[in-house]
Amino acid sequence: MQYTKEHFAAWEKAMNMFKNDLNPTSFATWFETLRLNAVRQDAIIIEADNSMIVNNLRQRYLTIMSNVFGATFGRVYDIEIYTREELERQVKEISSTMLNPRYTFDNFVVGASNSFAHAAALAVAEQPRGAAYNPLFIYGGVGLGKTHLMNAIGNFIRANDPQANVLFITSETFTNELIDAIVKKKGTAELRNKMRNVDVLLVDDIQFLSKTVATQEEFFHTFNDLHTKGKQIIVSSDRSPKDLSAIEERLRSRFEWGLPVDVQKPDFETRVAILRRKADDEEIDTPTEVLEYIAERVESNIRELEGALTRVNAQSQLMGKPIALEMARETLSSLLSTREARKITAESIIQLVSSHFSVGEDEVVGKRRSREVALPRQVSMYMLRELTPLSTTAIGRVFKRDHSTVMHACDKIAGTMKTDIRFRKTVEELIEFAKRR
Known part of the structure; x- marks a missing residue:
């Protein structure tokens, strides 16, 4: 099982919604025997008993399921439904690379906000053994296409050189595997063999690399080993190398050896193009004025943009009416x-x-450092980084402090939110209130 207790609670809530909203026969036939298999970064993986259920759900219920699961899970996910046999076959096929085959250069929408990052990613994919862009460091906010580009690089290389040893891994997975090796006293030889005998290493979300000395030490030597052997390294992060305050200086400096490229929020034209691509790919008959309406109002990231279109399409299917501007507004x-x-x-x-x-x-915004003032100051800094396009340097200017102070504050709040449920709820409620004001 690859999901948390919170994920399973959201799953059960969604299944209850299906049970209440669908007629008893439909629910019993198509939904009752479904099982939650995994929740990945961008997809909910569902196991069905047979291919007939899989095909019917894909053809008739996919957008409705996306809408319901989006409501219970609190964000939009892709919905992927397979039989047990298909899931077992997938594990065998992707276990060596961990790449997501859905993400390619062909379905990546290029615009002014990401054209440089796209060009650099394509150049690395075409010549993965070249030394010019090694490492390639892709950074930018959540949901802007970094993971898509990372997978596109790996899939392109594998398609053109099936023998290439490509490994895609998140920094969190790397940390967990290292801890597991130490706790179970297996030693790190197996992990080193896995990480250091590749032609291309793609590490997603490096900002989540554990702060522990052992973890960063292991990754540092892995990086050096691969770089010395001329192997291609691609890293992604939600911030630039110099802003990775939790990462050791010697690692940060190596991330800048090659080419750091940023992915910014898409402009209006790119947002429309992204929506048009999704509508065409999923055969959603959507007037241009509806796409433009959504693009004008969802500026934050691509996931929310596509989620809004999915919601409108689900409403269209439920009501049995074609998508129109007034429906989108409502x-x-x-x-x-x-x-x-x-x-x-x-x-x-x-x-x-x-x-x-x-x-x-x-x-x-003053100079007092007492806890009753320092905590709200740090929360304010964290919220500004999460909710605005301001850089840490710009946020620092608001509080008359430098960007490293802002990074420390944001990391401290994020860390406390992981361990203190009540505090996390408080910050999340403040964020939601700020969005609604």
Whole structure:
């Protein structure tokens, strides 16, 4: 099982919704025997008893399922349904690479915000043994296409050189495998053999690499070993190398040896193109005015953009009506803010956080370091990084501090949220309130 207790609770809630909304025969025939197999970074994997159920769900219920699971899981996922035999076959096929075959250069929409990163990724894929861009470091916000580009590189290389040894791994998986090897006293030889005998290593979300000395030491030597042998390394992160405050300086400097490229939020034209690609790929008959309406209002990331279209399509199927502008307005009214809605600014966040913690706004941006002031200041910095396009340097200017202080504050809040459920809920509620204001 590759999912958490929270994932399973969301799954059960979704199944109850299907049971209540569908007629008893449909639910018993198509949904009752489904099993949650895994929840990955971008997809919910579902196991069905036979291919007839799989085919019917894919043809008739996929967008409805995406909408319901999006509601219970709290974000939009792709829905993938397979028989047990298909899942077992997939494990055998991808276990050596861990690449997602759905992500290719062909279905990556290029725009002004990502054209340089796309060009660099394609250049590396075409000449993975070249030394010019090694490592290639791709950074940018959540849901902007970094993982897509990483997988596209790996899939392109494998398609053109089936014998190439390509490994895609998240930094979290690397950390967990290293810890597992140490705890079970297996030694790290097996992990080293796996990591260092590849032609291409792709490491996703390097910002989550454990802060422990042993983990960073192991990755440092793995990096050096591969780089010395001329093997291609590609790394992704949600921030630039210099902003990875939890990563040792010697590793950060190596990430800058090659070519750091950033992926920015897509502009309006690119957002429309992304929606058009999704509509065409999934055969969703969507008027251009609806695509433009969504693109005008969802600027944050590609996942939310595509999720809005999925929601409109699900409503269309449930109501048995074609997609139209008025339907999109009604369906997304509770989800999207209009262009006239109040923008999230540093001032609005500081005001919100100050009010919640009962401290003065001038104290939050002031010099006092007592806990009753430091905590709301750090929460404000964290929210600004999560909710605005401001760089850590720009956020630092708001509080008259440098960018390293901001990075430390954000890492501290993120760490506390992982261990303190009540605090995490408080911060998440503040974030949601800031979005609705």
